[in-house]
Amino acid sequence: MESTLKRTWAEIDLDALEHNYRTLRAHVGENVKFLGVVKADAYGHGAIPYSRLLEELGADYLAVSSLDEAMELRANEIHLPILILGYTPADQVGNLIDLHVTQAVTTPEAAKAYSAEAVRHGGTLKVHMKLDTGMSRVGFLCQGDHFAQAVADVTEACRLPGFDVEGVFTHFAVSDEPDKPESVEYTRHQLDLFRRTFEAVEANWGRKFAIHHCSNTGATALWPEAWMDMIRPGLLQYGCGEFAGQLGLKPVMTLKTTVSIIKNYDPGTTVSYGRTFKADRPIRMGVVPYGYADGFFRSLSNRCRMMTDYGPAPQCGRICMDMCMIDLTDLPEVKEGDEVEIFGNRISVNEVAALANTISYEITCAVSKRVPRVFIRHGKVVDRELMLRF
Numbered sequence: 134m135e136s137t138l139k140r141t142w143a144e145i146d147l148d149a150l151e152h153n154y155r156t157l158r159a160h161v162g163e164n165v166k167f168l169g170v171v172k173a174d175a176y177g178h179g180a181i182p183y184s185r186l187l188e189e190l191g192a193d194y195l196a197v198s199s200l201d202e203a204m205e206l207r208a209n210e211i212h213l214p215i216l217i218l219g220y221t222p223a224d225q226v227g228n229l230i231d232l233h234v235t236q237a238v239t240t241p242e243a244a245k246a247y248s249a250e251a252v253r254h255g256g257t258l259k260v261h262m263k264l265d266t267g268m269s270r271v272g273f274l275c276q277g278d279h280f281a282q283a284v285a286d287v288t289e290a291c292r293l294p295g296f297d298v299e300g301v302f303t304h305f306a307v308s309d310e311p312d313k314p315e316s317v318e319y320t321r322h323q324l325d326l327f328r329r330t331f332e333a334v335e336a337n338w339g340r341k342f343a344i345h346h347c348s349n350t351g352a353t354a355l356w357p358e359a360w361m362d363m364i365r366p367g368l369l370q371y372g373c374g375e376f377a378g379q380l381g382l383k384p385v386m387t388l389k390t391t392v393s394i395i396k397n398y399d400p401g402t403t404v405s406y407g408r409t410f411k412a413d414r415p416i417r418m419g420v421v422p423y424g425y426a427d428g429f430f431r432s433l434s435n436r437c438r439m440m441t442d443y444g445p446a447p448q449c450g451r452i453c454m455d456m457c458m459i460d461l462t463d464l465p466e467v468k469e470g471d472e473v474e475i476f477g478n479r480i481s482v483n484e485v486a487a488l489a490n491t492i493s494y495e496i497t498c499a500v501s502k503r504v505p506r507v508f509i510r511h512g513k514v515v516d517r518e519l520m521l522r523f
């Protein structure tokens with residue numbers, strides 16, 4: 134099993150995660166709870182070791198996108214409250230109750246169906262009401278003429294039997310765009326609408342939600358008035374994105390590969406499928422076992438670089454399924470077997486994302502199951518997650 138670790142692997146620095154968690158806690162202050170979004174296998178970082186660490190550090194809540202993701206955490210003895218942000222079929226309410234998982238309620242119909250199932254199951258389902266204040270995805274629609282209906286519907290949902298109504302939340306569309314005045318205005322509008330809606334519901338219902346939350350990464354970084362009772366960051370915890378650096382957070386994932394073969398080619402030689410790269414001098418080309426099946430973006434062919442111990446090596450030729458080539462002509466010290474960083478500590482994931490014309494979320498989520506995750510704590514390997522299941 135050891136051998137697979139020396140192909141291409143992702144080092145997950147749990148010390149960096151601890152640092153990021155503590156930094157974010159200090160940033161928002163003691164009275165704000167911390168919900169860590171660990172959906173999509175913690176954005177590709179490995180949800181189980183990370184959630185375990187968050188629990189150990191004293192986080193308050195976790196969030197995932199589906200019941201399967203929640204079940205995986207419970208099966209691995211994670212006891213923190215878990216909120217499912219997305220869709221769960223009503224016939225799974227019994228499972229939610231048995232596993233002590235909190236469900237987002239996003240429509241009047243879902244509210245009724247969940248309530249009926251909870252009553253049938255003879256239990257109480259913990260719920261958070263989801264308000265749509267302008268993301269136009271899921272949630273009770275609150276904007277404009279829908280306001281009064283939303284207040285009536287959410288109040289009615291709060292009064293349904295079989296519910297333990299704990300929270301209310303919304304999600305921002307552009308809270309991470311401080312340089313665009315219309316985005317700042319839109320976020321302010323969403324925030325005001327969120328507050329007005331839950332206040333009207335609370336007045337009708339005669340009770341208050343225990344947890345009001347709306348701060349994703351952008352709002353956690355930039356909008357203190359949105360922190361309310363709990364922040365709900367995803368990306369920021371992993372030290373990715375433009376705000377991570379500004380807040381002094383550290384990248385958690387470093388993706389590494391190995392120089393497997395080095396070959397010398399004559400001028401005029403073409404490299405890889407499509408012959409998109411042609412040597413204009415004698416070149417020394419390294420093959421690294423990292424391709425699009427590992428999560429690399431083929432669109433980065435001939436456009437990115439990887440970091441060797443002696444400096445950056447340009448990637449040359451089409452990126453293949455299982456490998457690609459890097460130009461080592463100007464790095465004569467690099468030898469077969471050397472480690473190469475794809476992104477992480479020395480090449481920021483933001484740089485790779487910008488080159489691929491996407492966001493860092495997509496880059497870390499794309500690191501495929503074939504790439505083992507190696508978890509490091511206090512400088513030592515403490516856990517491994519391999520694709521191979523024997």
Ligand SMILES: *Cc1c(COP(=O)(O)O)cnc(C)c1O
Nearest residue numbers: 170218304349350365366367368
């Ligand atoms: C994914 C998600 C988050 C986290 O978003 P980031 O931008 O990664 O901080 C928060 N809330 C909801 C509802 C989400 O779906």
